[in-house]
Amino acid sequence: MATENRVIAVEEHFVTDAYVQTAHGLDHFPGDRTEVQLTRAVERNEPTRSQLLDLDARLAGMDAAGQDMAVLSLNPPGVQPYEPADAVGLARQFNDSLAEIVRRHPTRFAGLGTVPPQAPEQAAEETERIMGPLGLNGIMINSHTEGRYLDDDRFAPLLAAAEAHRAPIYLHPRVPSMLNQYSEYGLSGAIWGYAAEAGLHAMRLILSGTLDRYPHLTFVLGHLGEGIPYYLTRIDNRHAYASKIAGAATAMRTLEHTPSEYFQRNFVITTSGVDDPNALEFALGAVGEDNVMFAVDSPYEDTAAAVEFLKTAPVTDTQRANISHRTAERVFGLR
Numbered sequence: 001m002a003t004e005n006r007v008i009a010v011e012e013h014f015v016t017d018a019y020v021q022t023a024h025g026l027d028h029f030p031g032d033r034t035e036v037q038l039t040r041a042v043e044r045n046e047p048t049r050s051q052l053l054d055l056d057a058r059l060a061g062m063d064a065a066g067q068d069m070a071v072l073s074l075n076p077p078g079v080q081p082y083e084p085a086d087a088v089g090l091a092r093q094f095n096d097s098l099a100e101i102v103r104r105h106p107t108r109f110a111g112l113g114t115v116p117p118q119a120p121e122q123a124a125e126e127t128e129r130i131m132g133p134l135g136l137n138g139i140m141i142n143s144h145t146e147g148r149y150l151d152d153d154r155f156a157p158l159l160a161a162a163e164a165h166r167a168p169i170y171l172h173p174r175v176p177s178m179l180n181q182y183s184e185y186g187l188s189g190a191i192w193g194y195a196a197e198a199g200l201h202a203m204r205l206i207l208s209g210t211l212d213r214y215p216h217l218t219f220v221l222g223h224l225g226e227g228i229p230y231y232l233t234r235i236d237n238r239h240a241y242a243s244k245i246a247g248a249a250t251a252m253r254t255l256e257h258t259p260s261e262y263f264q265r266n267f268v269i270t271t272s273g274v275d276d277p278n279a280l281e282f283a284l285g286a287v288g289e290d291n292v293m294f295a296v297d298s299p300y301e302d303t304a305a306a307v308e309f310l311k312t313a314p315v316t317d318t319q320r321a322n323i324s325h326r327t328a329e330r331v332f333g334l335r
């Protein structure tokens with residue numbers, strides 16, 4: 001019999017009452033109104049409201065499912081739709097609450113702080129506070145901010161701070177910045193738009209050369225890598241081909257490494273929302289068996305079903321221990 005593994009889930013969303021009061025009171029913001037209204041409806045209406053707010057119920061659900069620890073993060077898209085000054089205040093308020101929760105439950109909860117990328121200098125300062133005095137374990141960024149991506153020079157202070165303070169960045173999806181053709185049939189959400197958006201963001205980081213400038217950054221992608229592992233061979237092939245024939249015509253940049261080498265060096269992926277043994281086996285082969293972490297994506301996915309999948313998936317004992325806790329302990333500095 002395999003020994004029982006500690007189970008750590010790393011994409012677990014919540015909100016505080018104080019955060020909801022403040023955020024829902026903001027009437028003027030540059031972000032997509034439909035996305036904000038949907039988020040507010042989710043945060044206001046049962047049963048999700050209680051599932052996001054009630055940490056005692058969450059602990060009971062974790063106990064019932066056999067989950068030891070949750071790495072908590074703010075409900076997406078967090079502070080990113082708001083005006084810079086509002087986002088700075090919201091992030092500080094939320095991070096203080098998160099740090100207090102983790103101090104109260106050090107063996108059950110860890111936390112990813114939230115930052116306001118629309119105020120890059122303050123986001124850099126907040127990253128330092130998150131990783132320093134607040135004692136948290138990384139940051140979560142919900143993909144684009146005002147339609148801009150982290151390869152944009154505007155965000156250089158934030159990336160420099162994340163690298164300097166060893167803050168892994170969980171690059172979580174949100175509704176795509178290019179909304180038009182995603183606006184029908186429910187496409188903009190988790191069914192497809194989220195993966196297209198977060199996958200685009202990761203590809204921008206790789207192909208722009210951003211990871212040559214910040215070689216020690218670690219990005220975490222949920223949903224088994226937002227589709228990228230499946231395409232790595234083709235991405236490498238097309239990058240090599242286009243680089244060779246016509247750099248100017250294709251706008252392809254020369255990089256120090258192949259795209260897949262960055263994906264294996266600078267990215268770690270999680271199982272959030274993908275309880276699929278075939279996809280997991282493929283992902284382990286693509287990114288390596290110490291680069292996949294367990295996540296539920298609570299409260300939007302079922303904790304008991306995800307833990308059952310983790311315990312029964314057809315992987316080796318070493319792979320299961322890595323997915324269950326060892327990789328999360330390494331990436332997020334968990335004891």
Ligand code: MN
Pocket residue numbers: 011013076172222272297
């Ligand atoms: Mn999520």
